[in-house]
Amino acid sequence: MVNTVNTAPLLEMSRIRKSFPGVQALSDVSLRLHRGEVLALMGENGAGKSTLIKTLGGAHRPDAGTIAIDGKPVDLSSPTAAIEAGIGVIYQEFNLIPALTAWENIFLGRERTGLLVDRADERSRAAVLFERLGVDVPLDIPSRLLSIAQQQLVEIAKALSQDVRMLVMDEPSAALTQQEVNKLFAIIHELKRQGIGIIYISHRLDEIFNIADTITVLRDGRYVGDAPASEMTRQQLIELMVGRSIENEFPKQAAEIGDARLVVKGLCRGATVRNVSFEVRRGEILGLTGLVGAGRTELVRLIFGADTRDAGQIALDGQVLNINSARDAIRAGICLLTEDRKSQGLVLCRCVRENFALPNVRQLSAFGVMQQRHERSAFSAYVDSLSIRIPHQQQLARNLSGGNQQKVVLAKWLQQNAEVLIFDEPTRGIDVGAKHEIYQLMNDLTARGKSIIMISSELPEVLGMSDRILVMHEGRITGEICDVASATQEEIMQLAIN
Template identity: 75%
Template structure:
């Protein structure tokens, strides 16, 4: 399936034509085209590994194409390094911000471009930073170190930095990934103001709903190749997904016939300060229980109490009708409760270790003989999960940090399944994962539920919550504010109403 936009007679702000790029053993981009107009938001879509990051690193001057041409307002340019990209009016805001934590907002904005004369420069640059934030319509504390700013504030500092360099082209890589819903709407308001000023914006996101809210047009890459381009108004969500994954996905959230049994885990009056206040609920055999609410509602704090990562001040747990004492994660794991953390990179995996070593860490006693860990036993057990979970690795000694987000998530799941976990808690299981890998994770959850496992799924993505849950609990400020038992009839608006009351 391919879409094209009718030719116009206006000179594009940015045009990338027949771009090629290879790395040792890998062809990253082959014949890729991209066109951006003045005052346009162009969504650049594709799964992990599609070539999006390589393409935007070319625009940022970090990579140079092996072949092809980049033109700005009809003039070919050579973006030989980041300084050349900046000079050409291109600002790239990567997912990992490029700020110095100890420096304040205005110091970060003008770092490396300070004017001579310390006292004059300090006063002038602080004033110019204030003008930039005023232009964006935001109030950012100028003298607070960047490490003390919220994620949304840090992002605005990055945008101000790009504008201070007279950027005409702004690239945003997953800008909403860590933002609250109200912060996303503020970001969108700023993007629309920048559009009105003639700035062209390339927007990358795995959140498909956002694309149709903010993008004027969509370009799709797959496996390093250009697939198609169309105005967002002329492309459906299903068409975009099929273009990204290269196959038909009939149901983005695969349904399964739910056979729900008795209560497996019951939580009674669980409390810890103001984060978790007198929470009671149960999750049943074969059930996917959705747990949602705004960031800060207490969802993660709740499951950390269940897992023993934090100590509850009050409350009781029962598992299969028997009282359960959880004093530590070790106790939870022994009881068959596992937690796939929201931040798999820092809490779920040791990125510098291999896939085999990460898989073996919680299972060392099982794979040890006479006090020595048997790599063969680890490898034999891992091989079964590589096949059953479709984990894509080149070999079991591949470092975890070199896997895609979806495959990292599967490795975390594999190590817990080896523990014969019966209660599986997924905290934002598809955050930062592309649409194809999301579908695989959903299918895995369905298989686990069908096998009688009880699943608690925390998610901020309301379509995901509604599409995958058998029942939904909503939290606000540490309390349960609602329960949805008929997910087929609920709307996102109704859930949001429960989440803010």
């Protein structure tokens, strides 16, 4: 496969340093990737993973350190330079133009033009690329109509069309269903076989042990260790990432479970939610799971009044609620921690304190005027109790790490003192330490008699934290698991696939 014998690793980054005003993002980080190797880059949010891959992608220039490919130093001064050096980076946010088709996106900016673009040629070359990946992606529809998984495949195909020798993937599985993840892994195996090196970033530990050959861990911008994946245990990896030992990944403390509080009957909305009925009891964490697109988020949005329902009844503590908007739901004592905190949970350009106060203005104002002292002290209580790391309360929400953003969203709902809290993927994209804190918080809430509905795609989390589990498939509830302690992931998957 390789004609010349070359012992140098495919990629060698040594002693990379990068600082932003006021923060040392990377200090002396080194990393080595071989041909056909899958390297998992691990670390908590803010550990420097994103900065490191951005230096690889040519988006950031390191302050110091060298990057060599096949032993030859390269200068990755721009994204174009990175591609020319053979590095393809697939960021979490895809860079596809929604109105263009898959193949138009793949060749965007590199059209072979005479007078006109040779469309037929581009289309057939795109088809060859997808064939090489062993997947089937509709070629002629606008990218916005493709599923997330298909869009990701377009990104991968785009990178391959540029003859990359290594591929960096930032949380590629975050928005994929289990089946799609399996397919992605098959593709990664195929790419490995073709000698392409892969740097894989994920917060899902199961995946890492499944796919990675070696694991490199960063913490606070420093390299803390690497090892072959086969020689590391889950526990060791967590401890390396967090820098301390976490005894129990899921610190579930069962609260006393009481009467039914939220009762939902016959909830319907088009084809996404079909005749769903269930109840949540006092002190209970109800896990709601299923494949992405099963209708879980759509269901809770109906309960929260974010979307309008075609039919159905929602009652809290025996009283039927007339919920037509999120405002109604909040007043009735229901709150929703949305799945996507950046687009739905926070006003990123405003400060964290304003975000905290937004649903709570009624309590924090008098005669329409904000009581700023009251607001400040209320928020600082949460800053302490949730250990939100912010320099001051006027910090813009945009400038916080994922975990801290999630805590700000939590604070705003805790101040509401809602009776039913709906958490949609509460720990997605959040590091291990913050996850643990959020689990603890859920324990506290149930101990105080609150009811929680937790949507999660991570089965270990669902099994670890729920008192009862509902599984959805195609808008319907297809299964209920009451004995969580003896349930297995396979059992849930069976119900989810139905």
